[in-house]
Amino acid sequence: MRIPLSIAAMSIIAISPAQAKLSAPEAVMAKTVDAEYGRSVALLQRLVDQNSGSMNFAGVEAVGRMVRAELEPLGFTVVWKPMAAAKRSGHIIATRTGKAGAKRLLLIGHLDTVFEKDSPFQKFVRRGEEAEGPGAGDDKGGMVVMISALRAMKAAGTLDAANFEIVLTGDEEDSGDPIDVARADLIAAGKRADAALDFEGLFVEDGKDMGSIARRSSNSWTLTTKGKTGHSSLIFNATYGDGAINELARILGAFRNELPEPNLTFNTGIVAGGATAALDADGVRATATGKSNVIPSTGIARGDFRTLSEEQTARVKAKMTAIVAKHAPGTDAEIVFEQGGYPAMAPTAGNRALLAKLNGVNADLGLAEMQPLDPLRRGAGDISFVANDVDGLIGLGPASRGDHAPGETVDLSSIRRQAKRAAILMTRLGSGR
Incomplete structure (x- = not known):
């Protein structure tokens, strides 16, 4: 869940060949993301058009099946974890083993939205390089960025550079009870990981992409x-x-x-x-x-x-x-x-170090350095449950505005730069760079 923020005056940010300092595989990743942009938007439309309000259990599971269909061809073992014990639908847990010695990366997102089956806001509507729809930014857009980045890594031959565990919760917007049951799998994954990347939305302030290294509790x-x-x-x-x-x-x-x-x-x-x-x-x-x-x-x-x-x-x-x-x-x-709140994710030195690595990626892509976002700008989120066990970054998803309200709008062009950032960052982190 995230607090909406305007993305006015945003435009597509292209990679300048004069500035780019990418390796050959990284250049392939960037080109693949661009080449598959239409595919990514089409996937986003399919996800958005399937209602998955937190209490629409069948809808959440249907979105899980769509994501499974994207991950299994990339070599992921995908499991649907029912959450009847927490009075919710369930989670997607996907794992993929990389080469020996590769770092373990935890990727976090969520299948559900705040818009239930009786909401009048139900459909994906594209208007140029923007599109509105329930969850278009939070967090179906984030899952699309994640999948686009993983596909780019596959095309470049770098997917084995990391060991992956993906946890896509089905109740981030309305967490199940008891919370220790609803978040048990995520917490366990955090204890196994070397870094955690949260694919909720990117914040943009005054036309500048911001880095997120902290979330507050609830x-x-x-x-x-x-x-x-x-x-x-x-x-x-x-x-x-x-x-x-x-x-x-x-x-x-x-x-x-x-x-x-x-x-x-x-x-x-x-x-x-x-x-x-x-x-x-x-x-x-x-x-x-x-x-x-x-x-x-x-x-x-x-x-x-x-x-x-x-x-x-x-x-x-x-x-x-x-x-x-x-x-x-x-x-x-x-x-x-009350029990069951969301813990805090403090702005630790380890989180700052991850943002520094992301800014190394930005420099090589010819993108501006990302400054830390004021944590007062973000709501609570799932990555906080693993924050005491692993360093993390937030905001790998697309930029959007009006989240959690009818008219939620995603900046489609941001999918491309976010997927490039994520693919290169994950490749470097997995290799210990």
């Missing part, structure tokens, strides 16, 4: 407050105290005043309070009853917060817990941090 919380109910004329006295809603307001206000620090965002998404208040089982709908002359007995709020490291996550949880514990008179409160 942590959900539920706050419940209690007060003594009675006639409103008695509120704030020694017997009845402040009431549940005032206690809820105190805590949320303190969050706003006391929590802010670099790289942290926090949000309250839903609130209810009154004589009675409750959230539904999914935590997305609230009900409440109350009267203006009755002190409210219950308050409830649900929200999230996002951090750049697990240390920051622990610190923020401790701050929130301490704020909640300072009860107003006559009230009680409890905060519960």
Whole structure:
């Protein structure tokens, strides 16, 4: 999942022969990507036209079959891993063994989109070098870049330069529960890998491609407050105290005043309070009853917060817990941090080193150096589950805008430069360069 960003004023970036410093196999990879551009766009259309909302289990599996048909001819052993235990469709796991001593590369993407079967936004529509459609950028465009790069490596004879494990989850946009079951295969793959490459979308700022070496966490919380109910004329006295809603307001206000620090965002998404208040089982709908002359007995709020490291996550949880514990008179409160969130991917030295290698590829392709993207610009993602075990890069997919909303639009021309970057980078990483 990623936060949409405009790609206005973008154009096709060609390789300048005067600048290019590619080996003969790398030049073949670049030419193959260009030659197969039409094939890549056609594949993207087929993937987009198959609905694969996270809860459309059959649709997610159908997209998995399409990807299998692309990977098996390249020598990958492809397995469909059902995820009924996590109440989701399943994942594609594909492996390919390279030459002895080759590095192990983990490639990450996802089969599902946020657009379910009942969404009015269902079809691929091309307009020149752009196309809109559900998942056109996030993440069906990313899978197309991945496949284009692997096909280019095959054509150049470099596919054996690396050992590959590909994990394409079927529930990145709405992760299964329990999360330790839903992400077990990905986590295990991360422990085996020497580098991880995430094929979610490329970010472009002011016309410049950005490198992504960090993603923030996603942590959900539920706050419940209690007060003594009675006639409103008695509120704030020694017997009845402040009431549940005032206690809820105190805590949320303190969050706003006391929590802010670099790289942290926090949000309250839903609130209810009154004589009675409750959230539904999914935590997305609230009900409440109350009267203006009755002190409210219950308050409830649900929200999230996002951090750049697990240390920051622990610190923020401790701050929130301490704020909640300072009860107003006559009230009680409890905060519960929900299991199953996305961990953080910190901007480590190893991740920076991978971006430096990618910038070496950029230099040899005659492309501009990619500066690190501010992690506040990205949402949470699957690569974070392996971030403690392996160095990684994010954003190997195409550039797009309007992700997660009707009208999601991919810059088709970016597929070519991203596939060239990925193919050459994977070849060099696999060879230990």
